[in-house]
Structures are given as structure tokens and as C-alpha cells.
Amino acid sequence: MVPSKDMSRIERKILQARRLCHQLFFSSCVEEKRRGCHEALLRQRPHWSVLKKEEQMEKIDQGERIPFDITLPLPARDERSGSDAGVNLFWELFSCQRCGRCCFTPGAGLYLEKEDFQRIAEHIGKKRLISLCRYDKNHQAWILRQPCPFFDPEVGCKIYRIRPQTCRKYPLHPPSPDMPYHLAVDAFCPGARQFAKETLGWWIICENHWAELLGRLEGDQAKKQR
Numbered sequence: 001m002v003p004s005k006d007m008s009r010i011e012r013k014i015l016q017a018r019r020l021c022h023q024l025f026f027s028s029c030v031e032e033k034r035r036g037c038h039e040a041l042l043r044q045r046p047h048w049s050v051l052k053k054e055e056q057m058e059k060i061d062q063g064e065r066i067p068f069d070i071t072l073p074l075p076a077r078d079e080r081s082g083s084d085a086g087v088n089l090f091w092e093l094f095s096c097q098r099c100g101r102c103c104f105t106p107g108a109g110l111y112l113e114k115e116d117f118q119r120i121a122e123h124i125g126k127k128r129l130i131s132l133c134r135y136d137k138n139h140q141a142w143i144l145r146q147p148c149p150f151f152d153p154e155v156g157c158k159i160y161r162i163r164p165q166t167c168r169k170y171p172l173h174p175p176s177p178d179m180p181y182h183l184a185v186d187a188f189c190p191g192a193r194q195f196a197k198e199t200l201g202w203w204i205i206c207e208n209h210w211a212e213l214l215g216r217l218e219g220d221q222a223k224k225q226r
Contacts, residue, residue, distance in 0.1 A: 013214060013217055013218070014210065014214070016213075016217060017210045017213040017214045017217060018179075018181055018210060019181065020213050020217075021181070021206070021209045021210055021213055022075055022076075022078075022181035024213075025075075025209050026075040026080075026082075026083055026085065026086070027082055027085050029075065029205055029206065029209060030074065030075065030085040030086055030089050031085075032205050033073070033074070033089065033199070033202045033205060034089060037205060038201045038202050038204050038205050039201070041204045041205065041208065042201055042204060047201070047203075047204050048203075049200035049201045049203055049204065050201070053200070056197075056200055057197055060187065060193050060196050060197055061193065062187070063186075063187020063188055063189075063192075063193055064187075064188070064190075064193075066187075067187070067188060068187050069173050069176055069184040069185065069186060069187060070184065070185050070186075070187045070192065070193070070196045071175070071176055071178075071179040071182045071183070071184050072090070072182055072183045072184065072185060072195070072196060072199065073182065073199055073200075073202035073203045073205070073206050074086035074087075074089060074090055074182060074183045074199075074202075075181060075182065075183070076175045076180070076181055076182055076183050076184075086183055087172070087183065090172070090183060090195070093195065093198075093199075094171075094191060094192070094195050095191055095194070095195075096191050097190045097191045097194075098156060099190055100151055100153065100156065101188065101189070101190070102167075102170055102171070102186075102188070102189060103147065103148040103150075103151035103157065104147040104148065104151050104153070105146065105147065105188075106146055106147055107146040107147075109133075109134065109143035109144060109145055109146055110143065110144040110146060110148065110164060110166055110167075111136075111139065111141050111142075111143055111144075111166065112133070112141060112142045112143065112144055112164055113141075113164065113165055114141075115165075116164040116165060117129065117142050119162045120159060120162055120164075123159060123162055124159070129142075130142070132144060132145060132149045133145065144164070150163075170186065170189070171185045171186040171188075171189035171191065171192040172184070172185055173185060173186050
């Protein structure tokens with residue numbers, strides 16, 4: 001059993017490696033995944049994405065019943081130029097299933113940015129939009145009620161071209177605290193679950209980079225201790 005003190009040191013090293021990976025490889029790792037480099041790596045050594053595939057699929061499918069986010073093996077965007085490579089690849093490959101579940105499912109409501117409110121109000125009229133919302137004094141924002149009044153089971157979204165920013169970004173969610181350098185998606189979305197399943201093997205690329213950086217960090221520490 002690893003002592004807790006050593007475990008915390010290992011955890012700090014892993015977090016440091018992940019942070020460095022995001023800084024150094026955020027662009028190259030996306031290209032590796034785009035080119036399918038994970039396939040050759042998976043043939044070279046056993047990996048949990050293959051060995052525990054059924055177990056992973058079952059966990060992902062729980063998103064249909066249990067609310068949670070899925071972390072993806074793609075780098076999250078930050079303030080750096082070009083850091084949207086992971087987001088861009090996600091949207092290139094993500095396939096919306098047009099199920100409308102994110103629209104017609106009852107919920108607490110959808111916050112509208114000021115630009116969203118103005119854009120939609122110009123299209124349908126301010127009075128009508130207000131009648132479909134409630135005002136949140138704490139956030140000083142209008143909240144569109146759910147199920148979404150603009151969703152039609154026959155035609156889909158009736159304001160698709162001017163839909164709110166939250167809808168445009170869905171199913172992307174903010175990164176999880178445990179994996180702050182990776183994209184996250186809402187597991188409730190069938191398309192997001194399918195994306196997560198199809199890209200499980202990409203994690204081997206991330207893990208290879210982490211292992212390389214951990215080796216460098218351990219080597220640097222050993223040099224300092226001499």
C-alpha cells in the first residue's frame with residue numbers, strides 16, 4: 001500500500017504533468033487524434049478502453065438516467081491563440097441526433113444572455129418573449145422556461161438561426177474540477193454519449209504524453225537531489 005504522503009506527491013506530479021500537457025501538446029495531440037494515431041498505439045499494448053470497453057459503455061449510458069458530465073480526451077480552450085483546436089475537432093465529429101431531448105425536457109430554465117434576449121425579441125417581439133420567461137433578480141437575467149416554448153416536435157427548433165448561445169454550445173459543459181484541462185459534455189445528450197464511446201481510445205494518446213512528462217519531471221527532480 002502506498003503511504004498517503006507519497007500518494008499526495010504522486011497526485012501532485014500527475015496534475016503537474018496534465019497541466020504541462022495542456023500547455024505543450026494542446027495542438028499536436030488534437031492532430032494525432034485527427035489522424036487516428038491511437039489505433040497503432042492500441043495494437044502495441046493493452047489498454048483499458050479495449051479491455052474494459054463494455055464496462056465503460058455501461059457507465060456512459062447511465063447518462064440517460066443519471067445527470068453527470070463526461071470528460072473527453074480533447075483539450076479545453078483557454079486564452080491562448082489556437083487553443084480552440086479541441087473544440088473545433090469536437091464540432092467536426094459531433095453528430096446531433098435531432099432528438100430534441102435538450103429542448104423538451106423539463107428543467108429549471110435557460111439563461112439568456114443580453115444579446116440572446118435582444119436578438120430573439122427582435123424576431124418575435126419583446127412582450128411575447130417576456131411572457132415566455134421569468135426574471136432572475138440575483139443574476140439580473142431573463143430565464144426561458146423549459147420545456148422550451150420554441151421547440152416543435154415536427155420541425156424542431158423554430159428559432160434555430162437565432163437560438164441562444166447556451167444552445168449553440170450544447171452539449172459542451174465547463175471542464176470538471178477533477179479534469180480542468182479537458183472538454184466536458186452533458187451525458188444526457190445521446191450524441192455526446194456516442195462521441196464519448198467512439199473516442200475512448202484517444203485517451204491512450206493523452207496518457208502517453210502524461211507518462212512522457214512525468215518521466216521528465218522525475219528526471220529533473222533526481223538531478224536536483226544529486
